[in-house]
Amino acid sequence: MEKRLIKKDALSGIINKLSEQMLVYAPVKDEDNVLFKVLEKGMEPLADYSNTRNAPKNFFFPKTETMMRYMRTERGIELSGEGEGAPEMVLFGVRPCDARSFILLDKVFDQEKYKDPYYIDKREKTTIISLACVHPPYSTCFCTSVGGHPMSSEGADVVLTDLGDKYLAEFVTPKGEKLLEKMGDLSKADDAAEATKEELSKKSEEAITSHVAGREIKPWLDENFEHPFWDTIHQSCLACGTCTYLCPTCHCFDISDEVKGSDGKRIRTWDSCMYWLFTKETSGHNPRTSQKQRWRQRLMHKFKYFVDNFDAIACVGCGRCVMYCPVNIDIRKIVNDISKL
Amino acid sequence: MQKNPYIPMPVDLVKIVTEVTTKDIKTFRFSFVNKEDAENFKYLPGQFGELSIFGKGESPIGIASSPTQEGYIEFTVQKAGVVTSALHDLEEGARMGVRGPLGNSWPIDYLEGKNVVIVGGGFAFTTLRSMINYMIHEGNRSRFGNITVVYGAREPGLLIYKDELAAWEKRDDIDMYVTVDKGDEAWTGREGFVPTVCKEVGPSSENAVTIICGPPIMIRFTLPVFFELGFSKENIYTSLEMRMKCGIGKCGRCNVGEKYVCKDGPVFSLAELDKLTPEY
Ligand SMILES: Cc1cc2nc3c(=O)[nH]c(=O)nc-3n(C[C@H](O)[C@H](O)[C@H](O)COP(=O)(O)OP(=O)(O)OC[C@H]3O[C@@H](n4cnc5c(N)ncnc54)[C@H](O)[C@@H]3O)c2cc1C
Ligand code: SF4
Ligand code: SF4
Ligand code: FES
Numbered sequence: 001m002e003k004r005l006i007k008k009d010a011l012s013g014i015i016n017k018l019s020e021q022m023l024v025y026a027p028v029k030d031e032d033n034v035l036f037k038v039l040e041k042g043m044e045p046l047a048d049y050s051n052t053r054n055a056p057k058n059f060f061f062p063k064t065e066t067m068m069r070y071m072r073t074e075r076g077i078e079l080s081g082e083g084e085g086a087p088e089m090v091l092f093g094v095r096p097c098d099a100r101s102f103i104l105l106d107k108v109f110d111q112e113k114y115k116d117p118y119y120i121d122k123r124e125k126t127t128i129i130s131l132a133c134v135h136p137p138y139s140t141c142f143c144t145s146v147g148g149h150p151m152s153s154e155g156a157d158v159v160l161t162d163l164g165d166k167y168l169a170e171f172v173t174p175k176g177e178k179l180l181e182k183m184g185d186l187s188k189a190d191d192a193a194e195a196t197k198e199e200l201s202k203k204s205e206e207a208i209t210s211h212v213a214g215r216e217i218k219p220w221l222d223e224n225f226e227h228p229f230w231d232t233i234h235q236s237c238l239a240c241g242t243c244t245y246l247c248p249t250c251h252c253f254d255i256s257d258e259v260k261g262s263d264g265k266r267i268r269t270w271d272s273c274m275y276w277l278f279t280k281e282t283s284g285h286n287p288r289t290s291q292k293q294r295w296r297q298r299l300m301h302k303f304k305y306f307v308d309n310f311d312a313i314a315c316v317g318c319g320r321c322v323m324y325c326p327v328n329i330d331i332r333k334i335v336n337d338i339s340k341l
Numbered sequence: 342m343q344k345n346p347y348i349p350m351p352v353d354l355v356k357i358v359t360e361v362t363t364k365d366i367k368t369f370r371f372s373f374v375n376k377e378d379a380e381n382f383k384y385l386p387g388q389f390g391e392l393s394i395f396g397k398g399e400s401p402i403g404i405a406s407s408p409t410q411e412g413y414i415e416f417t418v419q420k421a422g423v424v425t426s427a428l429h430d431l432e433e434g435a436r437m438g439v440r441g442p443l444g445n446s447w448p449i450d451y452l453e454g455k456n457v458v459i460v461g462g463g464f465a466f467t468t469l470r471s472m473i474n475y476m477i478h479e480g481n482r483s484r485f486g487n488i489t490v491v492y493g494a495r496e497p498g499l500l501i502y503k504d505e506l507a508a509w510e511k512r513d514d515i516d517m518y519v520t521v522d523k524g525d526e527a528w529t530g531r532e533g534f535v536p537t538v539c540k541e542v543g544p545s546s547e548n549a550v551t552i553i554c555g556p557p558i559m560i561r562f563t564l565p566v567f568f569e570l571g572f573s574k575e576n577i578y579t580s581l582e583m584r585m586k587c588g589i590g591k592c593g594r595c596n597v598g599e600k601y602v603c604k605d606g607p608v609f610s611l612a613e614l615d616k617l618t619p620e621y
Contacts, residue, residue: 067347070395076436077395082345087401099420114589116603117345225598225618252593255347259396266347266395271592277596281584282422287597287621297596305599 002171002180003189006074006160011167011313014183016093021182023089025059038093048162050137051095055248055320057105059091060122064269067118068254072262080263086122090179092129097143097316099130099155101248107249107310118268127179131248134200135207142210142332148316150204151197155181161197168193212332213339214303214313220338221304223297229341233334234295241272243329244298244320247312248337250286252278299334346589349393354411354431361447362498365420366464368405371439373411384408384608385449386471386571387580389439389606391588392416392428400424401585401603405467406493407474409481414439417467417501443588444607447472448578455488458544460563462493462555464501468552468580474505476595477515489544493520493535493559497528509534518542519581536562542594545572551618554577564611580607581614581621 004254018024019039026045029032034049036056069081102123109119133141133150143150146263153159157176161168169191171177179188244250254271257264271278274294288294306314315331322330356370369392373379384404391399406415420429431437447468457476461469469492476485490509494500500519510517520531520538531538535555544551551567553560560579567577581594583602590604598618600606609617 012344078351079395079438082348108591111590114346114591116591117347191419226621230526251585253591255592256397257396257398264396266398270590271594273593278583281582282425287583293620297620300598301593301596305596308599 002167002177003193004169004171004180004186005193006167006169006186006190007167008167011047011160013047014038016041016043017184017248018090018092018182019178023087024092025089026092036093038333039092045092047093047094047106047131047160047167051098051318051322053246053324055246055318056091056094057101057248057251059089059103059126060102061109061251061253061270062118064267067266067268069263069265071264074107077264083118086125088125089128090127092127092272094130094149094156095137095143096133096152096154096159097148097318097320098248099128100127100148100152101316101318102128102155103249103304104249104310104314105311105317107312110246115169127157127175128155129158129160129176129179132159132161132200132204133160134204136204138208138323140321140322140332141208141317142212142319143301143317144208145210145212146214146313146315146317149200149201150208159175161200163196163200164195166193168197170189210319212335213314214335215307215333217303217338220305220341223302224341227341228294229338230292233299233329234291237274237291237329238294238327239274239276239291239294241274242324242326243331244272244274244319245270246324248316248318248320273301299331302331303335345459346440347587349391349399349440350382351375351436352414352518354433354435354437354609357431357433360417360464360501360503365429366413366417366501367420368413368417368501369428369431370406370413370436371518374417374436375592378383382414383437384414384442385446387400387468388442388444389468389588389607390414390416390439390443391585392424393417393440394424394427394439395438397427399440399586399588400428401443403468403471403580403589403607405470407471407478409475409478417464417470419464440588445605447608448550448610449475452550453484454486454546454548456545456549457488458549458551458567459488459490459492460535460539460551460553460555462559463495463499465554465556465580466492466501467554469552470502470505470509472552473509473515478507482608486548488515489518489542490515491518491520491534491535491538491542492537493522493533493555495522495541497525497530516542534560534562536566537565539563543570546573546576550576550578554580577611578608579611579614581609603613 024039024214157173302314351374352371356369405417586592590601595602
């Protein structure tokens with residue numbers, strides 16, 4: 001693995017230079033929000049922000065995406081295109097929890113038998129530079145309880161760690177090393193930098209004060225699909241879907257057709273298991289008619305089904321659903337309450 | 342890149358058969374427009390396809406033909422909502438799309454060498470018909486033991502595949518028990534509910550497997566009959582239906598517990614279902 005040092009005041013220039021050669025998305029200030037935007041001349045990429053409200057999953061799995069186009073011909077309606085190929089790009093400034101979410105999404109979209117070409121194309125053509133959380137940004141962060149770490153490199157191609165006056169840049173994958181070639185001359189990292197990083201890593205881990213019993217509740221979930229506890233969590237839920245849309249690991253989608261004149265397209269859009277229509281069949285039958293069942297599905301999917309299938313929890317502990325649920329439903333509390341049953 | 346599993350293969354609608362007097366169930370026969378699609382579409386009874394009509398959408402439908410019937414594939418579809426209604430409005434010669442084959446199949450390898458009992462109700466007989474045609478095909482018949490079929494519908498006009506039922510009745514290598522809840526003046530066959538007929542027929546559970554498809558109520562009353570006959574949950578198979586979109590385990594819509602019906606099913610044994618969450 002290549003390791004380099006980048007002076008603090010040089011980073012912005014380096015990223016801006018990359019953006020002259022290829023598409024670079026970076027966190028930038030937008031009124032009171034921080035959003036990933038295409039970096040253009042004169043824009044300043046943020047390197048010390050907390051996290052974006054929206055998870056960066058949309059770069060590989062957009063909210064709305066054209067899967068194919070078709071048009072009316074003499075013979076009927078025929079395929080006219082398969083959706084656009086993705087450009088090479090860099091995603092700069094992803095937080096480690098979100099970078100890790102890509103590894104989890106890969107397990108769904110990039111399986112041996114069925115590969116999702118739309119996701120994989122974008123994922124393959126994107127190089128991810130993550131920013132280690134030397135100071136975990138929120139009190140709601142709980143990555144360490146679900147298999148992550150504030151300074152984890154999982155899912156990243158390049159990891160930047162803020163060492164005070166400079167960044168340690170680790171080029172963890174071949175894709176990352178390829179990017180190094182485009183970043184100009186950077187001085188090699190010394191052992192001292194490595195030692196500082198180790199120290200910061202311990203401190204950052206200690207700074208995560210929110211803990212949940214992530215894996216511990218699995219045996220209970222295995223046995224208790226029916227349990228009075230499930231009647232206690234959903235009452236105030238509005239079924240708004242915010243939690244699932246903001247979640248970096250939620251991947252449910254709908255497929256629908258849109259026609260205009262003689263042209264049409266088939267698109268996919270994010271969907272949510274929190275909606276009652278999600279499972280409703282044409283006959284009227286619906287296996288999940290109540291919000292209780294839907295909340296159980298959401299929790300079970302993240303902490304049991306995904307673990308059964310992929311040996312990983314489908315939550316990276318980013319805390320978004322906790323922060324933005326309009327009625328303050330807190331998945332951490334639910335998991336911890338279960339652990340006490 | 343691997344072939345895009347979301348892109349339907351173009352097919353021509355070559356034949357439409359209206360199956361029932363109410364006219365809302367039709368069998369559609371398709372032939373592939375591209376030769377390589379026809380060659381790649383290798384399926385087994387029990388699998389399904391996504392029927393795709395551009396501008397309307399897609400519907401998952403069990404494959405009603407058998408792979409032993411070469412040169413075409415068939416689906417029997419009830420007119421229900423947007424896509425299935427659009428399909429019912431099509432005429433022979435129309436071009437549309439199919440994705441598949443999707444899902445697992447009836448447990449063919451497991452059934453080999455065993456007696457097979459097939460129980461169907463209403464128009465959920467489609468992939469069972471595929472299975473029957475597969476088993477009685479001359480190249481396959483010796484691989485299976487006795488074949489017993491109990492098939493019922495509410496009234497004679499609602500029985501599907503009438504010509505085939507009649508042809509199967511004439512064969513001596515398959516025991517047919519076709520029944521209707523209530524006959525009409527013209528009906529000379531059996532009357533009685535499927536569970537009752539199963540009880541009368543009383544197939545032995547010795548070295549036998551039952552595969553059953555039908556309305557939930559029929560299944561509910563028929564299962565106890567088979568338990569009583571000594572069939573274990575490992576030896577009763579059924580096919581599940583859940584709302585679907587992608588058909589390939591991505592869109593997250595069709596899970597029952599940790600299984601996706603589209604990819605891990607739709608066929609499950611009762612023993613397998615017992616291990617899953619009872620939410621379907
Ligand atoms: C494995 C499997 C095999 C099936 N086999 C048959 C068959 O052989 N014959 C038949 O007539 N029907 C079958 N169905 C049911 C059939 O898929 C639905 O009736 C059909 O999708 C309704 O679509 P629509 O567009 O007409 O209805 P709309 O209500 O307008 O469309 C809703 C959309 O939701 C989805 N959807 C709605 N209901 C269901 C459902 N019950 N199952 C799956 N997806 C659904 C589809 O994507 C559909 O396009 C099967 C379903 C499954 C899951
Ligand atoms: S479930 Fe909540 S905390 Fe976990 S990854 Fe999703 S949004 Fe973040
Ligand atoms: S954000 Fe809160 S209210 Fe909205 S669906 Fe999720 S749990 Fe329910
Ligand atoms: S239909 Fe999409 S996961 Fe099964």
